[in-house]
Amino acid sequence: MTATDGERRPAGELEASVLAALWAAGRPQSAAQVRSAMPQPLARTTVATLLARLHEKGVVGRSPGTRGFVYFPVEDSHGLTARRMHRELDQDGDRSTVLARFVEGLSPEDETELRRLLGESGQ
Structure with a gap:
């Protein structure tokens, strides 16, 4: 069916x-x-x-x-995905643990990209 x-x-x-x-x-x-x-x-x-x-x-x-x-x-598809990720993060009281688990699950390529993005935002 x-x-x-x-x-x-x-x-x-x-x-x-x-x-x-x-x-x-x-x-x-x-x-x-x-x-x-x-x-x-x-x-x-x-x-x-x-x-x-x-x-x-x-x-x-x-x-x-x-x-x-x-x-x-109001946003492109990437912005909408980011909004969903924020909403999920906001639903848990222990943001640090959620973020740690998220990072643990990243591929090496994604981890490298995240480090690059965080480095750019800190400048």
């Missing part, structure tokens, strides 16, 4: 698809425009609901359009 046969899609799949459509457009889009750019066959109201939820989460901004709102991403 596929998601189009009534099975629920994985959490975040549709939001990711909405964001991909907004990033690809490169300019503010209405719910109808986002819907037409998405690979999934969804109702405009479903896309409007997804956009409203993303706006509530602070992931997309919106401004008045001709009819309703037009939406735009």
